[in-house]
Amino acid sequence: MSAAHDDHHHGPAKGISRWLFTTNHKDIGSLYLWFSFAMFLLGGTFAMVIRAELFQPGLQLVEPNFFNQMTTMHGLIMVFGAVMPAFVGLANWMIPMMIGAPDMALPRMNNWSFWILPFAFAMLSSTLLMEGGAPNFGWTFYAPLSTTYAPASVTFFIFAVHIMGASSIMGSINIIATILNMRAPGMTLMKMPLFVWTWLITAYLLIAVMPVLAGVVTMMLFDIHFGTSFFNAAGGGDPVLFQHVFWFFGHPEVYIMILPAFGVVSAIIPTFARKRLFGYDSMVYATASIAFLSFIVWAHHMFTVGMPIAGELFFMYATMLIAVPTGVKVFNWVATMFRGSMTFETPMLFAIAFVVLFTMGGFTGLMLAITPADFQYHDTYFVVAHFHYVLVPGAVFSIMAATYYWLPKWTGYMYDERLGKLHFWLSFIGVNVLFFPQHFLGLAGMPRRIPDYALQFADFNWISSIGGFLFGASQLILLVVVIKCVKGGKKATAQVWEGAQGLEWTVESPAPYHTFTTPPDPKLIHAQ
Amino acid sequence: MLPKAKLWLALTVAAVSMFSTNLQAAWDLNMPQGVTQISRETYDLHMQILWWCVAIGVIVFGVMLWSIINHRKSKGAVSATFHESTKVEIVWTIIPFIILILMAIPATRVLTQAYDASESDLDIQVIGYQWRWEYRYLRQDSLEEEVSFFSSLSTSREQINNQLPKEESYLLEVDNPLVIPINKKVRFLVTSNDVIHAWWVPDFAVKKDAIPGFINEIWAIVEEPGVYRGQCAELCGIEHGFMPIVVHAVPQDEYDAWYAGRQEQAAAAQAMSNSEITRDAAMAEGEAVYNRTCVACHQAGGTGLAPAFPALAGSSVVNGDLTANIELLLNGVPGTAMAAYARQLNPVELASTLTYIRNSFGNRTGDLVQPADVNAILEAQ
Numbered sequence: 001m002s003a004a005h006d007d008h009h010h011g012p013a014k015g016i017s018r019w020l021f022t023t024n025h026k027d028i029g030s031l032y033l034w035f036s037f038a039m040f041l042l043g044g045t046f047a048m049v050i051r052a053e054l055f056q057p058g059l060q061l062v063e064p065n066f067f068n069q070m071t072t073m074h075g076l077i078m079v080f081g082a083v084m085p086a087f088v089g090l091a092n093w094m095i096p097m098m099i100g101a102p103d104m105a106l107p108r109m110n111n112w113s114f115w116i117l118p119f120a121f122a123m124l125s126s127t128l129l130m131e132g133g134a135p136n137f138g139w140t141f142y143a144p145l146s147t148t149y150a151p152a153s154v155t156f157f158i159f160a161v162h163i164m165g166a167s168s169i170m171g172s173i174n175i176i177a178t179i180l181n182m183r184a185p186g187m188t189l190m191k192m193p194l195f196v197w198t199w200l201i202t203a204y205l206l207i208a209v210m211p212v213l214a215g216v217v218t219m220m221l222f223d224i225h226f227g228t229s230f231f232n233a234a235g236g237g238d239p240v241l242f243q244h245v246f247w248f249f250g251h252p253e254v255y256i257m258i259l260p261a262f263g264v265v266s267a268i269i270p271t272f273a274r275k276r277l278f279g280y281d282s283m284v285y286a287t288a289s290i291a292f293l294s295f296i297v298w299a300h301h302m303f304t305v306g307m308p309i310a311g312e313l314f315f316m317y318a319t320m321l322i323a324v325p326t327g328v329k330v331f332n333w334v335a336t337m338f339r340g341s342m343t344f345e346t347p348m349l350f351a352i353a354f355v356v357l358f359t360m361g362g363f364t365g366l367m368l369a370i371t372p373a374d375f376q377y378h379d380t381y382f383v384v385a386h387f388h389y390v391l392v393p394g395a396v397f398s399i400m401a402a403t404y405y406w407l408p409k410w411t412g413y414m415y416d417e418r419l420g421k422l423h424f425w426l427s428f429i430g431v432n433v434l435f436f437p438q439h440f441l442g443l444a445g446m447p448r449r450i451p452d453y454a455l456q457f458a459d460f461n462w463i464s465s466i467g468g469f470l471f472g473a474s475q476l477i478l479l480v481v482v483i484k485c486v487k488g489g490k491k492a493t494a495q496v497w498e499g500a501q502g503l504e505w506t507v508e509s510p511a512p513y514h515t516f517t518t519p520p521d522p523k524l525i526h527a528q
Numbered sequence: 529m530l531p532k533a534k535l536w537l538a539l540t541v542a543a544v545s546m547f548s549t550n551l552q553a554a555w556d557l558n559m560p561q562g563v564t565q566i567s568r569e570t571y572d573l574h575m576q577i578l579w580w581c582v583a584i585g586v587i588v589f590g591v592m593l594w595s596i597i598n599h600r601k602s603k604g605a606v607s608a609t610f611h612e613s614t615k616v617e618i619v620w621t622i623i624p625f626i627i628l629i630l631m632a633i634p635a636t637r638v639l640t641q642a643y644d645a646s647e648s649d650l651d652i653q654v655i656g657y658q659w660r661w662e663y664r665y666l667r668q669d670s671l672e673e674e675v676s677f678f679s680s681l682s683t684s685r686e687q688i689n690n691q692l693p694k695e696e697s698y699l700l701e702v703d704n705p706l707v708i709p710i711n712k713k714v715r716f717l718v719t720s721n722d723v724i725h726a727w728w729v730p731d732f733a734v735k736k737d738a739i740p741g742f743i744n745e746i747w748a749i750v751e752e753p754g755v756y757r758g759q760c761a762e763l764c765g766i767e768h769g770f771m772p773i774v775v776h777a778v779p780q781d782e783y784d785a786w787y788a789g790r791q792e793q794a795a796a797a798q799a800m801s802n803s804e805i806t807r808d809a810a811m812a813e814g815e816a817v818y819n820r821t822c823v824a825c826h827q828a829g830g831t832g833l834a835p836a837f838p839a840l841a842g843s844s845v846v847n848g849d850l851t852a853n854i855e856l857l858l859n860g861v862p863g864t865a866m867a868a869y870a871r872q873l874n875p876v877e878l879a880s881t882l883t884y885i886r887n888s889f890g891n892r893t894g895d896l897v898q899p900a901d902v903n904a905i906l907e908a909q
Contacts, residue, residue, distance in 0.1 A: 057698065058690040064766045064824075065833060132835045138763045144740065145723040145765060149658075149865050151836050233741025239724060240739060274601070276611035304726060304761075305737045306744035309643045313636060320628045324621055331620045334592045339608040341601045352596070356589060363581035370631065372566075372638040373574045375735045376559055379726060379761040444556035445730045447761045450769030452688060454699045456556060 011513050020115070023107035024513065025092045030410070031114050032089025033403075037479070039081030039121060040396075044472050046074035051434075051468035054461050059452055067451035068136035069128065075139025076157075079257070080164045081121050083391065086399045087260040088113075088171045091199050094406065095175060097504040097511060098193045100184025100520040105177035113170035120163035127153035138449060140250070143231035143242040147223045154224065158217045165210040172203035172210075179203075184503070186522030190284070193502055193528060194277065195263030197284050201291045202259045205252045208295075213249040216242065240305050247298035255294040258358075258390060259287060261398030262329060265351045267502070268405050269333050272348035273340025274499035279332040280528045286325035286332075293322050303374045312371050319369035323362065330359050345497075346420035350401035353393055353428050361389030364439070379449075382442025388435045392471075393428075400427070400478065407485050408492035412510030415485040419477055426474035433467025501526060560730050563752045563777070567733035569638045577631055584627075642733075645745040648715035650708065656718075656725030656738035656760070658867060659767035659824065663706050665787070666717075673791040678872055679704045680820055681770045685828070688770075700757040703820075705774040708750065709783035715747045722867060726761035729775055735761055750777040765865070767824045801875040802903060807883070807896050814884025817877050822885075825865060830889030836865060841889035850895055853882060854905050870906060875899035 012018045012027065022028060049070045053061050062070070092110065096103055104110045127134040132151040135141065146154060179200045183192070192200075219242075222228040229235025231242045262283075270277045277283065299307060299315040307315075333355050342348070364386040368374050377383055400423075407415050437460035442448075446457045453461065492509040506524055507515050561571045599605040653664040657678075664676035682703045686692040695701075708714045718727050720738040728735035732748040750756075758773040778786070805813075818826075826832050830840035840846050845853055857878060860868035869878060882897040 057694060059688055060690065063833075064769065068763070068766065068768075132833075136766075142724055142763070145763065149723055149765060233739075237741075239741065273599075273607060275607040276609070278610070279612050279617055281612065282617045304735050305739065306742060309639065312639060312643075316635065316639070317632060320632060323628060324624050327624045328617065328621060330588060334588055334595070335616070336611075337592060337595045338599065339605075339610075340595065340599050341605045341607040342596065342599055343601045344596075352592075355592070359585070359588065363585065366581060367574065367577050370573055370577050370635045372570045372635060372642055372733070373577065375642070376570060376574065376730060376733055378735055379728075440557045443559045445560070445758070447728075447759050447769070449763045450759075452699060452769050455694060455696070 021111065023103070023111050025096050025104045025107070025110065026410075026511065026513065028104075028110050028114050029089045029091075029093030032085045032092060035114070035117060036082050036084075036086035036089060036399075037482075039077050039085070040475070042125070043074050043077035043082055044475060046070045046077065047468065048472050050074060051465040053451055054453070055465040056462065057453055057455055057458050062451070064451045065133060065136055068138070068449070069134040071449050072135045072138055072141075073125075073128065076124065076135070077121070078391075079139060079253070080161075081117075083257045083395050083399070084168065085117060087199075087202075087257070087395075088168075090195075090260065090264070090399070090402050090406075091171075091175055093410065094504060095178060095196055095199060096182070097507065097515055098196050098502055099179065099182065099187050100503050100516045100525070101178060101182035102514060102517045104174050105182055106174045109170050110174055113167045113174065116163050117167050120160045120167070123156050123163075124160040127151075127156050130156075140246060141220075142246075143220060143223070143239055144233075147220050147231055150224070155221065158221050161217045162214055165214045168206050169210050172206040175199055175203040176207075184516065184519040184522070184525065186525040190281070191525055191527055193263070194266035194280070194283055194287075195260065198259040198263030198266075198287050201287050202256050205256050205259070205291055205294065209249040209252045209256075212245060213253075216245040216249065219245070240302075243302050243305060244299065247301045248295075250301065251298040252291075252294045254387075254390070255290060257395045259291065261354065261358075261395045262287060264398045264402040264405075265333065265354050268347050268351040268401055269336050269355075270501070271405070271497050271499045272345060272351075273337050273342050275336060275340040276501075277332070277528055278335035278338075279328070282328055283332055286328045289325040290322060293318060293325070297322065300369060300374070303371050304378050316369055316371045320366065323366050323369075326362055330355060330362075343498075345404075346415075346417060346424055347401045347405035349421065349424045349428075350397045350404065353424070354397045354401065357389055357393030357397070357431070361386055361391075361394055364389065377442060379447055380442035381438040381446045381448055384448050385435050385438035385442060388438070392435065393431050397427075397431075400424075403478070403482070405497075406504070407482065408496045409504060409509050409511055411485050412492055413485050413487075413489035414492050414496075415481050415489065419481045419484070423474060423477040423481060426477065427471060430467050430471030430474055434464055434471050435467070437461075437464045437467075501528075562731040562733050563750050563754065563756070564732050564734075564748050565751075566638065566642050566748070567731060569641070570733040573635055573638055576634065580627055580631065584624075645715050645747045647713065648747060649712040650714045652706070652708070652714060652716055654716050654718045654727050654738065656720040656722075656727065656764070656771075657872065658722050658765050658865065659760075659771040660821075660872075661706075661725075661727070661771065661773060662721075662872075663704075673794045675787060675790040675794060677704045677790070679706060679774070681772055683770075685819060685823065697757065699770065700759070700772045700774065702772055702774045705755070705776045707776045707778060707783060707786050708748075709780045710750050710753050710777045712780070713747055713749050715745060718744045718746060722865075723764045724762050725764045725771070727758075727773060728761040729756050729758035729773055731756045731758075732775075737762055750775075753777050753779060770824070797874055797876075801899050803876075804898060804900075805876065805880065810880040810883040810896060811887065813877065813880035814882070815888075817873065817881045818884055821869075821873070822881070830885065830891075840885050841891065843891075846885050846891050847893055850882075850886075850893075850897065850901070851905065853886070854878075854897070854902055857882060858902070858905065858909070875902045875906070878902045 130153045135157045137146040219230040223230050229237035231237050231239050266277055297319045300319040368377055404420055441457055441460045446453055494508045495505050503520055559571055559574050561568050651666040655662040660678050660680040662678050679702045682701045683699050687694050718736045718738045720740045725738040727738055734746045734748050736744045736746045756775045760771040825837035826840050832839035858870040860866045876899050879897040879899045879902050886893040886895045
């Protein structure tokens with residue numbers, strides 16, 4: 001390496017090798033984002049099959065076994081293939097630029113943690129073509145349905161989960177190492193943008209719980225192939241143990257999918273309100289509190305397994321507590337908007353919809369925490385409505401908001417605002433028509449994961465399906481907007497948004513292939 | 529605009545009436561209040577927390593909406609510079625905390641009541657199977673005839689496959705409903721024979737997982753006679769959506785009469801279990817059992833769903849040695865979805881099913897299996 005090494009002559013390699021061998025955080029970020037969008041469309045297609053079958057009572061399109069494969073694959077692909085990689089993609093793109101670092105701390109591992117993902121999902125998806133079909137036991141894969149009674153393809157599912165876990169752990173180590181070691185001079189922890197903070201905490205959550213997931217699927221593997229009886233009651237095992245281990249992973253997992261969303265929204269709302277984020281410190285503490293609480297609430301997914309009453313009460317109280325730091329966040333966002341000077345470009349629209357609809361998902365979460373009431377809600381469409389409200393207009397809307405917000409920085413062009421707004425409004429209407437009636441279905445007694453239903457559920461189901469088709473079709477608009485924006489359009493300035501604050505807006509648009517090869521001027525680093 | 533609006537209205541109405549497959553389809557919006565004290569208290573808790581959420585929502589979204597309307601740049605709003613206030617943060621930490629305590633108190637009270645299954649008047653064991661329920665009335669005296677039976681979906685395949693119109697209690701009807709007396713504390717001991725199921729009757733606010741190797745307790749004192757319907761609530765395989773629960777709650781004297789009748793039936797079935805059956809009767813009974821019990825996995829026409837659910841048509845087992853075939857049906861195949869049917873079906877049903885599968889789907893063994901053949905193997909075990 002010579003001192004004359006000048007980054008202006010150091011662009012990307014040409015052709016496919018640029019993408020296969022890249023160690024550039026921006027390239028890897030793009031790979032993650034495109035991969036996640038592809039998985040979003042695949043998982044969405046499965047959801048369309050589900051909603052089409054549920055359009056009317058009776059079995060019309062698919063067999064119950066295939067229906068179960070669809071619900072399972074939809075959940076797995078959306079959680080592990082769409083939402084998580086999208087946030088890792090955003091982290092790759094934005095964290096180095098937000099903290100003034102030249103790249104991620106471990107660039108080669110970064111390449112590896114992305115490139116094992118397509119193999120994992122190719123393997124998982126290939127189970128659909130196998131004799132006996134894909135996994136059909138739900139994305140929560142409760143034993144013994146997923147062990148003794150599972151299709152042969154479960155082994156491929158287990159291996160795929162192992163690879164996804166390895167990818168997530170490597171990604172998390174990279175993010176932690178980057179944030180803790182590579183901040184520009186002057187970028188103290190309490191000056192970091194909230195997106196960086198939320199990702200730092202998320203990365204710790206991932207490192208803590210991904211091994212637990214790997215452990216539980218390995219125990220399944222041993223039960224299936226090597227004659228152990230971890231989860232087999234007939235061999236002295238315990239089916240409830242599966243659920244405890246799974247949800248010890250599974251509950252932090254839901255925060256893994258929402259904490260970075262909090263970070264995104266905390267970046268966008270101040271920008272378009274042209275006002276500093278209200279209560280930055282309390283946002284950081286609230287995020288940390290939520291992360292801590294996420295480890296001691298897992299059994300609220302299991303209120304009906306017959307825990308002792310002391311356990312039920314503990315998990316009820318702990319779960320209710322989560323409402324406090326989450327409430328603080330929502331209040332802070334509203335206080336940021338209060339007396340701001342707001343404009344409503346597409347990222348802001350998605351961010352506002354996030355706050356409202358995520359909060360509605362939070363409300364139903366609070367209702368689900370009330371154990372006796374949960375006995376009625378548990379495993380019904382009320383739960384389906386709840387977690388789709390926090391995941392779709394929650395996590396997914398925040399990813400879309402982030403895409404619109406940073407797209408000009410990534411491509412150097414402004415996206416088509418008219419199409420963006422059309423995408424927003426169709427998505428907003430579609431998502432509510434899709435999921436709101438599901439609250440009523442659940443309260444009226446419709447269990448989840450059934451391919452056919454009693455006649456009193458018919459009306460809300462077809463409404464929900466119409467909303468589903470609308471929401472599904474609208475996502476193609478996003479694809480059009482992104483492709484148009486990559487190809488050209490109005491040139492974006494470095495600042496892009498009038499009210500935007502932060503180091504990523506100090507570099508030109510599109511962001512050069514290498515940014516902050518020398519640290520930024522500390523004067524550019526402001527308190528958030 | 530007006531004619532356009534009318535057109536939309538007409539289209540909407542047309543769409544609604546087109547897709548509302550049945551006039552029964554109700555627009556139920558809320559949780560049922562149910563027919564037990566616990567279910568009503570659960571409903572009250574549900575409404576209480578719902579109204580808290582609505583109130584908080586109105587305030588928070590109200591402030592937000594007001595800001596969106598008034599504090600927009602296009603109206604010349606200039607942003608304020610405040611960005612933190614420890615006082616405000618403390619206030620909006622403490623107020624939700626107090627609301628949560630107000631909610632936790634009644635929730636704890638109701639949960640404590642719901643968990644007190646002691647001093648029951650009647651105990652019924654509820655066992656989940658793929659994909660039916662078994663109800664066993666626990667006897668006071670082991671010399672009594674035991675009342676136990678399986679309860680399976682009675683909706684026809686033709687209705688499910690849209691070949692016949694769907695009737696009112698589509699998918700929520702069974703061949704043998706559970707019968708319990710009203711105003712008595714009935715304790716349900718819930719377990720499973722295979723995978724995890726969940727026994728749920730919304731009107732009793734009772735839902736409990738049926739887990740192999742565990743026995744969970746729940747209870748209900750039903751105050752009004754009636755028919756109460758529920759469904760399995762935990763994904764339990766292919767036919768998860770097709771294992772409903774139907775409970776008839778009746779006055780004590782009616783219950784006693786029903787129970788005595790069941791005991792007589794059990795004694796009669798015992799006596800019948802060694803009788804001879806004709807080929808026609810066996811084929812008819814066998815077909816009925818097949819369509820109720822076997823068809824989900826082995827499929828109409830015995831084609832199966834390879835490889836987890838083998839075809840019966842042309843199967844080497846079904847066309848092979850009869851004794852081996854009987855043993856497989858009685859004991860199941862451990863480690864697979866093939867259950868042991870020795871307890872689930874009576875000897876007449878078992879024999880008829882064997883006769884049916886061994887002489888259908890192109891299988892031509894010509895066997896006529898008698899209950900005595902099945903009993904001989906059952907006794908030998």
